Amino acid sequence: MTDTHIGNGFVPSGKLQLGIFFQGVNSGTVWKSPESGSQTDFESFRRIAQTAERGLFAAFFLGEGLRLREHLGRPHALDVVGRPDAQTMLAALAAVTTRIGLVATQNTTYNDPADLAHRLSSLDLLSGGRAAWNVVTTDNAWTGANFRRGGYLDHADRYVHAEAFVTTAKRIWDSWEDGAIAETPAAPAWAAPGSARPVHHQGKHYTVDYVPRLPRSAQYRPVLFQAGDSPEGRDFAARQADVIFSAHPRLDDALDFRRDIVGRTVRAGRGANDVKIMPASEFILAATPQEALEKKDWVRSLQIGPEQAIAYLEQFWGRELQGFDPDGPLPDIDPVVEETSETRGSGFHGAKAKQLADQWRAEAMDKGLSIRQFVSARTSRGDSSFTGSYTEVADRLAEYAHTGAVDGFNISPWLIPTGLDDIVNHLVPALQERGVYPTEYAGATLRENLGLATPVRQDADTVRLQLTVGEQLL
Numbered sequence: 001m002t003d004t005h006i007g008n009g010f011v012p013s014g015k016l017q018l019g020i021f022f023q024g025v026n027s028g029t030v031w032k033s034p035e036s037g038s039q040t041d042f043e044s045f046r047r048i049a050q051t052a053e054r055g056l057f058a059a060f061f062l063g064e065g066l067r068l069r070e071h072l073g074r075p076h077a078l079d080v081v082g083r084p085d086a087q088t089m090l091a092a093l094a095a096v097t098t099r100i101g102l103v104a105t106q107n108t109t110y111n112d113p114a115d116l117a118h119r120l121s122s123l124d125l126l127s128g129g130r131a132a133w134n135v136v137t138t139d140n141a142w143t144g145a146n147f148r149r150g151g152y153l154d155h156a157d158r159y160v161h162a163e164a165f166v167t168t169a170k171r172i173w174d175s176w177e178d179g180a181i182a183e184t185p186a187a188p189a190w191a192a193p194g195s196a197r198p199v200h201h202q203g204k205h206y207t208v209d210y211v212p213r214l215p216r217s218a219q220y221r222p223v224l225f226q227a228g229d230s231p232e233g234r235d236f237a238a239r240q241a242d243v244i245f246s247a248h249p250r251l252d253d254a255l256d257f258r259r260d261i262v263g264r265t266v267r268a269g270r271g272a273n274d275v276k277i278m279p280a281s282e283f284i285l286a287a288t289p290q291e292a293l294e295k296k297d298w299v300r301s302l303q304i305g306p307e308q309a310i311a312y313l314e315q316f317w318g319r320e321l322q323g324f325d326p327d328g329p330l331p332d333i334d335p336v337v338e339e340t341s342e343t344r345g346s347g348f349h350g351a352k353a354k355q356l357a358d359q360w361r362a363e364a365m366d367k368g369l370s371i372r373q374f375v376s377a378r379t380s381r382g383d384s385s386f387t388g389s390y391t392e393v394a395d396r397l398a399e400y401a402h403t404g405a406v407d408g409f410n411i412s413p414w415l416i417p418t419g420l421d422d423i424v425n426h427l428v429p430a431l432q433e434r435g436v437y438p439t440e441y442a443g444a445t446l447r448e449n450l451g452l453a454t455p456v457r458q459d460a461d462t463v464r465l466q467l468t469v470g471e472q473l474l
């Protein structure tokens with residue numbers, strides 16, 4: 001039996017929220033079906049955002065891919081392609097939606113706090129308090145080459161910078177007084193004198209001498225999401241984030257993750273319920289369980305076609321595998337073993353490549369899997385997938401709500417732009433019937449809709465008091 005106890009004073013809300021993660025082309029996307037629309041036209045984004053809003057989704061979410069993934073020195077044109085700049089796209093979506101939150105993934109490794117804080121404030125103001133920032137550090141050294149900073153910052157330093165970055169951004173957002181803007185034309189100045197307080201921030205990592213140009217938004221400041229799963233990433237989220245975009249959707253795993261995050265959040269001096277969790281997930285639904293299983297086979301066959309399967313293995317093998325039959329066994333030749341490589345992309349496993357290949361060959365042989373079947377099973381979809389009839393899946397999700405394993409799910413639709421239609425038309429009403437899903441938006445801002453408290457103002461004193469691993473004021 002699954003252990004559902006969380007501890008540390010955590011109280012399950014019994015409710016779920018949904019988000020939509022528009023990913024661009026990768027191994028979860030069906031772009032070859034005639035039903036598939038454009039991955040880049042605004043019309044696809046508009047259509048799916050409006051469907052999500054009809055389903056009372058809390059958030060529309062965009063990732064950030066700063067560089068095409070590569071392998072064998074070539075762009076890997078089947079993975080994380082077609083991602084427009086998140087803030088530009090979300091600004092356009094703000095004009096055609098009214099309630100859904102707009103979440104931009106932006107990294108702390110190559111941006112600048114004063115500049116990013118201003119752009120996020122702009123999105124927050126123009127959307128009426130619906131903006132959020134998904135804070136990431138980015139994981140590929142070769143991304144740095146875009147910025148003439150190849151290999152910039154190793155893993156541990158990235159989180160130290162992330163903490164310093166976010167602390168600085170919060171000080172910028174918190175610098176304007178409440179009610180700063182004149183409410184009557186008779187007022188002598190548009191902004192009350194003294195309401196825009198300069199930020200003199202002299203830290204170990206960022207020194208900022210800046211008068212923020214924008215007042216607070218309707219939700220005070222953008223909501224902070226975080227995505228990154230290492231112990232350092234989790235501690236960072238426990239100190240700074242409102243919501244974690246997690247990689248733990250399976251119920252037992254989600255419960256373990258919740259316990260871990262609640263422990264870290266309480267140790268960071270925050271409340272047990274202060275950090276929400278929304279894992280990445282995929283839904284394959286139909287009227288009956290049997291139809292859903294058939295649909296899953298069809299979806300998988302389109303997600304991992306022959307080219308994707310071979311390209312996936314090439315990332316780990318570090319050599320051409322075009323001569324191998326995607327419907328045959330895993331390659332019997334060994335991978336190229338290198339300590340480091342800037343071009344082998346997300347699959348690069350350095351000196352462990354041979355060990356990994358041996359393990360995979362044994363596993364595929366054992367289970368009688370072809371290259372395609374093996375790759376299809378290996379890509380993260382397995383764990384994050386909810387396949388079944390609408391009522392079956394609604395029952396499963398209700399258990400997540402009652403145990404408090406998660407606060408919601410961030411759904412990656414495999415089909416654009418119609419991939420949310422059956423979720424909104426059938427799953428959402430089934431969740432509402434079970435009392436675990438909102439029947440209306442709680443408010444106008446994302447913070448209200450996620451049930452988050454108004455943030456505590458960060459000034460030099462609160463930053464000094466935090467004594468975090470991040471920004472130490474000089």
Ligand SMILES: Cc1cc2nc3c(=O)[nH]c(=O)nc-3n(C[C@H](O)[C@H](O)[C@H](O)COP(=O)(O)O)c2cc1C
Nearest residue numbers: 063064105136137138139227228229230233246247
């Ligand atoms: C669910 C999830 C989504 C992520 N999305 C992005 C993204 O869109 N862009 C990006 O650069 N990094 C993304 N990341 C990567 C993180 O930024 C981070 O660099 C990476 O996970 C390594 O940090 P970690 O060791 O703490 O996990 C994501 C991570 C997770 C877990």
